[in-house]
Every structure is written in structure tokens, then in C-alpha cells.
Amino acid sequence: xxxxxxxxxxxxxxxxxxxxxxxxxxxxxxxxxxxxxxxxxxxxxxxxxxxxxxxxxxxxxxxxxxxxxxxxxxxxxxxxxxxxxxxxxxxxxxxxxxxxxxxxxxxxxxxxxxxxxxxxxxxxxxxxxxxxxxxxxxxxxxxxxxxxxxxxxxxxxxxxxxxxxxxxxxxxxxxxxxxxxxxx
Amino acid sequence: xxxxxxxxxxxxxxxxxxxxxxxxxxxxxxxxxxxxxxxxxxxxxxxxxxxxxxxxxxxxxxxxxxxxxxxxxxxxxxxxxxxxxxxxxxxxxxxxxxxxxxxxxxxxxxxxxxxxxxxxxxxxxxxxxxxxxxxxxxxxxxxxxxxxxxxxxxxxxxxxxxxxxxxxxxxxxxxxxxxxxxxxxxxxxxxxxxxxxxxxxxxxxxxxxxxxxxxxxxxxxxxxxxxxxxxxxxxxxxxxxxxxxxxxxx
Numbered sequence: 001x002x003x004x005x006x007x008x009x010x011x012x013x014x015x016x017x018x019x020x021x022x023x024x025x026x027x028x029x030x031x032x033x034x035x036x037x038x039x040x041x042x043x044x045x046x047x048x049x050x051x052x053x054x055x056x057x058x059x060x061x062x063x064x065x066x067x068x069x070x071x072x073x074x075x076x077x078x079x080x081x082x083x084x085x086x087x088x089x090x091x092x093x094x095x096x097x098x099x100x101x102x103x104x105x106x107x108x109x110x111x112x113x114x115x116x117x118x119x120x121x122x123x124x125x126x127x128x129x130x131x132x133x134x135x136x137x138x139x140x141x142x143x144x145x146x147x148x149x150x151x152x153x154x155x156x157x158x159x160x161x162x163x164x165x166x167x168x169x170x171x172x173x174x175x176x177x178x179x180x181x182x183x184x
Numbered sequence: 185x186x187x188x189x190x191x192x193x194x195x196x197x198x199x200x201x202x203x204x205x206x207x208x209x210x211x212x213x214x215x216x217x218x219x220x221x222x223x224x225x226x227x228x229x230x231x232x233x234x235x236x237x238x239x240x241x242x243x244x245x246x247x248x249x250x251x252x253x254x255x256x257x258x259x260x261x262x263x264x265x266x267x268x269x270x271x272x273x274x275x276x277x278x279x280x281x282x283x284x285x286x287x288x289x290x291x292x293x294x295x296x297x298x299x300x301x302x303x304x305x306x307x308x309x310x311x312x313x314x315x316x317x318x319x320x321x322x323x324x325x326x327x328x329x330x331x332x333x334x335x336x337x338x339x340x341x342x343x344x345x346x347x348x349x350x351x352x353x354x355x356x357x358x359x360x361x362x363x364x365x366x367x368x369x370x371x372x373x374x375x376x377x378x379x380x381x382x383x384x385x386x387x388x389x390x391x392x393x394x395x396x397x398x399x400x401x402x403x404x405x406x407x408x409x410x411x412x413x414x415x416x417x418x419x420x421x422x423x424x425x426x427x428x429x430x431x432x433x434x
Contacts, residue, residue: 044215045351045354045355045358046355046358050211050213060211061211061213062211063399065403065406066362067406067407067410068355068358068359069194069351069355069414070194070197070198070201070352070355071197071198071200071201071407071410071414071415072201072202072203072204072359072407073201073202073204073403073406073407073410074203074204074205074206074359074362074363075203075204075205075206075399075400075403076206076207076208076211076366077205077207077208077396077399078207078208078209078210078211079207079208079209080209082207082395082396087394087395090395091395091398094395094398094399094402095402098402098403098405098406101403102406102409102410105406105409105410105413106413109412109413109416109417112413112416112417112420115420116420174420174421177417177420177421
């Protein structure tokens with residue numbers, strides 16, 4: 001299995017939109033929970049998800065998953081629960097548990113997806129704006145005055161700056177994330 | 185307290201992931217204590233297990249004990265506790281790993297259950313890993329805690345900010361502390377190259393193990409998805425250098 005992304009630009013963009021959306025509607029409690037889980041992953045170097053169920057000794061944690069920053073995962077199962085719970089109840093609890101785990105792990109995907117979307121938005125807006133501005137200027141300006149007209153066109157330069165802003169956003173987000181990691 | 189984050193080290197660790205499924209008799213919400221106490225917890229649990237198996241640990245921890253590699257402790261019905269002699273030091277983990285090594289060798293003559301042999305292997309491997317960690321602990325850690333016993337620690341207040349441990353060591357220490365000597369019933373290792381290895385305890389081949397397999401399978405699915413996100417995040421944060429290490433391109 002190759003974990004690297006070989007998707008096209010459009011598919012990657014769709015995935016980057018889907019990640020924050022999934023995070024927003026997650027069973028853990030939306031974007032706030034995703035942000036909290038992402039912060040926990042950095043602070044404690046792991047995310048811990050517990051699921052409780054009724055056992056012969058009362059309500060207890062029966063499933064616990066630890067997702068570590070290095071990618072390792074441990075799932076603990078409570079023996080007493082597994083021994084007596086009906087198979088249907090085990091399956092239901094398991095499904096719910098791993099839906100929570102997936103949501104807890106989604107915070108990073110959402111953060112990175114949003115960063116890439118912001119970069120793409122600025123680059124795309126800048127490129128389209130610049131192209132449209134340049135084309136308009138070429139059509140309405142005499143050839144002898146074209147260079148001066150382009151250099152003094154504020155709208156054109158705003159579009160170029162918008163495109164460059166994409167790079168700045170990416171750089172700032174990277175700095176922020178690196179600082180968060182360093183503080184872990 | 186973690187030292188500055190080494191993204192390259194984390195990226196290297198992300199080249200493969202390990203998914204473990206464990207059945208426990210109890211689950212407590214107790215978080216890992218600060219590193220000095222965690223090290224003593226681990227040493228204490230390993231020593232307890234070796235004593236329970238009948239290894240005479242006194243032979244390793246007696247003041248006149250020599251090179252632990254040459255000690256021949258023998259089996260004993262009642263193995264006295266050595267908990268008051270466990271210290272935060274490479275020597276403690278060296279003695280424990282040699283005791284486990286002896287027990288494994290001696291088990292050829294006095295057979296041990298397969299599950300216990302796995303635990304002895306874990307004590308050896310983790311003992312060696314922890315000994316290596318000591319080389320990377322900063323001077324402040326060693327100055328404050330080296331050769332301290334639990335009784336010594338109880339008398340002082342430990343402040344996390346006064347020492348630094350490399351983050352990847354802290355993650356490994358946390359994993360060793362979390363898993364302890366619990367029996368791993370299913371383990372899958374997924375490599376970035378695509379190789380997948382699954383080990384399953386023999387006891388799981390019977391009826392009624394479908395639920396456990398289902399839980400392990402779902403754990404793998406979630407882990408691989410999380411792994412992709414983590415690889416993506418590290419590559420995004422660290423930039424081209426780590427991206428090249430991981431071999432990815434976007």
C-alpha cells in the first residue's frame with residue numbers, strides 16, 4: 001500500500017474540502033473537538049479515546065484506543081465485557097468507538113486541508129485576476145504604452161499580490177505548526 | 185518535559201506503524217506520571233514479573249553482585265522483592281534485561297508458557313531501549329534523578345520544566361509504560377513500502393474470536409488513515425527535507 005497521495009489536483013482539492021467538513025460534523029463534537037484532539041495529540045503526543053458500556057460490574061470503560069504521534073495505535077479491550085456482552089452489542093460498541101477514533105484523528109487532516117485550500121484560493125484568485133487584468137490592459141492600451149500601463153495598473157498588482165499571499169499564508173501556517181510541535 | 189521537536193526523527197518513526205490489540209482485566213484512566221516515576225514504574229513491573237516467574241533477582245541486585253551478564257541466579261519458589269533497590273539508572277534496566285535473558289535461556293530446561301517467553305523478550309528489548317535513552321537524557325535530568333530510588337523521589341518535588349527528554353524518547357517511554365506487560369493478542373506492522381505483517385496469539389484461533397479480529401481490523405483501518413494524515417502533516421510542516429526522507433511528492 002502506498003500511503004503517498006498520487007491524486008490529481010482536483011481530487012486533492014476535493015479531499016482537502018472533505019477533511020474539514022468531516023471534522024465539522026464529527027461524532028466527537030465538530031470542529032472544536034477536532035481542534036482539541038489535534039492539540040492533545042501535540043501536547044500529550046497521543047490521543048486517547050474511551051468507550052464505556054455496561055458490564056457485570058456496572059458502567060465501565062470497555063474499549064480504549066491510543067493513537068500516538070508516531071502513528072502507532074493500541075486498542076485495549078476489557079476482558080470482562082468481551083466475555084459476557086452479546087456479539088451484537090460488541091459490534092455496535094466497536095463501530096461507535098472507531099467512529100470516535102477516526103474523528104479524533106481527523107483534526108490534523110482538517111487543519112492541513114484548510115491550509116492547502118487557503119493557499120489554493122489565493123493562488124487561483126491571484127492567477128485569474130492577473131490574467132484577466134493583463135488581458136484587459138492589452139486590449140485597451142496602445143502597444144507603445146503597454147509596458148507603462150501594466151506597471152501602473154493597481155488592479156493588476158493587487159491580483160499578483162493576492163497570488164503571492166498564498167505563499168505567505170503557507171509559510172505562516174508552517175511556522176505556526178512548527179512552533180506548536182516544538183512546544184509539544 | 186519534552187525537548188524541542190525533531191520532525192526528522194518523527195518522520196523516520198512514521199516509516200512504519202504498529203497496531204496492537206490488548207485484552208486487559210482492568211482499565212484505569214491513570215495518565216503516565218513524570219518520566220522519573222514512569223521509569224521506576226516500568227522497572228518495578230518488570231522486576232515483579234521476573235520475581236513471579238521465580239527468578240532470584242536478589243542475585244542481580246545484591247550489593248556484591250558482579251557483572252549481570254555472568255550472574256547465574258537460579259529459580260526460586262519465593263523470590264524476595266527488590267523494589268527498594270530499583271533506581272533510575274541504566275544499571276537497573278541492564279540487570280533486569282540480563283535476568284530476563286537468563287530466564288529465557290533457562291526456560292529451555294524448565295519450559296515456560298509461550299506468552300511468558302514473549303514477555304521476557306519484551307523486557308529484554310525495552311530494557312535495552314531504555315538504557316539507550318539514558319544516553320540522550322540531558323545533564324539536568326541525570327543530575328536530579330540518576331541513581332535515585334522511589335523513596336528518594338518521594339522526598340522531592342519534581343518540576344517538569346527543569347529537564348528535557350527528546351520527544352521521540354518520551355513517546356517510546358509512554359508506549360512502554362502504557363503497554364507494560366499486558367499480553368498483546370494481535371499485532372500488525374504496516375511499512376511505508378506496503379509490507380504488512382500481522383501476528384496473532386494462538387489462543388485466538390478458537391471460536392468466539394471474531395469480535396477481537398473485527399476490533400483489530402477496525403483499529404488497523406483507523407491507524408492507516410491517521411498515519412496518512414500524520415505523514416501529510418509532517419511533510420507539510422517540515423517541507424521538502426522531510427518530504428524527501430519520506431519519499432513523497434505532491
